[in-house]
Amino acid sequence: MSPLVILGSGLAGYGLLREFRKRDATTPVTLITADDGRVYSKPNLSNALSQGRAPAQLASETAAQAAAKFNTTILTHTRVSGIDPAGNRLITDGGEIPYSRLVLALGADPFPHGLSGDAAQDVLSVNDLDDYTRFRAALEGKHKVAILGGGLIGCEFANDLAAGGHAVTVVHLGPWPLERLIPEPMGQTLAQTLEAKGVAWRFGHTAKQVDATGNGYRLTLDDGSQVEADLVLSAIGLRSRTQLAKAAGIPVNRGIVVNRKLETGVAGIYAVGDCAEVAGHVLPFVQPLLIQVRALAAILTGENVQVSYPVMPVMVKTSAWPIAVQPPAPSATGDWHLEQSEKGIVARHLDEAGSLNGFALGGAETARRAELAKQVEALLA
Secondary structure, eight states: OEEEEEEOOSHHHHHHHHHHHHHOSSSOEEEEOSSOOOEEOGGGGGSTTTTTOOGGGGEEEOHHHHHHHTTOEEEOSOOEEEEETTTTEEEETTEEEEEEEEEEOOOEEEOOOOOBSTTGGGOBOOSSHHHHHHHHHHHTTOOEEEEEOOSHHHHHHHHHHHHTTOEEEEEESSSSTTTTTSOHHHHHHHHHHHHHTTEEEEETOOEEEEEEOSSSEEEEETTSOEEEESEEEEOSOEEEOOHHHHHTTOOBSSSEEEOTTOBOSSTTEEEOGGGEEETTBOOOSHHHHHHHHHHHHHHHTTOOOOOOBOOOOEEEOOTTSOEEEEOOOTTOOOEEEEEEETTEEEEEEEOTTOOEEEEEEEEGGGGGHHHHHTTSOOSBO
8 A cells, every 4th residue: 555645747746746755755655647647837838839849848757757756656647537535545447546645636627618519629728738739739830829718828828829920819708808817907908918919809708609611710709700710729717626526525615625734524635736725715826836735745744734825926927918916815895006107007906994905017017026915914824
């Protein structure tokens, strides 16, 4: 029996393995992944094209190299179909795997695009390195790309594709890009800046159908209008992978529910990363993930610690007009207050007493994120 089994080979799975090995070099560890187990950073997928990086260049190590480096058994191309908490075992397509402690680092899945039409199966999404490899292969020789969704990932891909010389159309239900994170003037500035780089916007609409044409695809929107494209990419959001946990009787909500020690509702089973809902928070960003894996590595090696979240501004990788945002808590009351200058935009979300709930910075003003972060209350002190 492997005392520790990690399920998942993304930033959370390998991040935990790396942090655990810093503290414990000998305890047997098994890492299980459904793919080939290459080590790479998922956030790099949305800006690799403009940086001239091929998919193969994004991987820093193979599974075999990581296994040797971390003195770990890594099982690649292994799919887990069930967790048996009572028997402390995983059910996989390669047989049963026992565990003493289990960490779920399952990540998140793209929302289904829900399109009808004879080319619905051709719509791509990018959620891992294999997806990105397929996307880049499909992009060869193509010029016009339609992106479904103008959230963080959609905007980053639009920026990257436009910088690479592609004509991009973004279909977005919201009235401006990133409307859940930033106020309208910032969203309009981002939209206009990207438009100048070759991005067209269809705000307030959703795509309903996609059909093949002689040399590409035709998207039909909810108002009957159409968008012609050589390639269609869905970037309408992600949802935590909770199905495996739920089927095993592990409590789930928006994510796999864990406390501040990353413990699920079942003894000996933990969750980290995009699949985890930590004390009510699902934060699919790198910095909270790194905080989680460092804390869990300490917990698994006997320390009495818990997850604490400082203020963690998110950098949006839109090089045409960079953005840093610290969203106000969903329960926060107040309004956005903006200052615009030649350097960019500073947006402060203030409550009635003038206290800072959050902020959004655009352009060169992103350099002020550390300064403003000091004025915001920590998420989990």
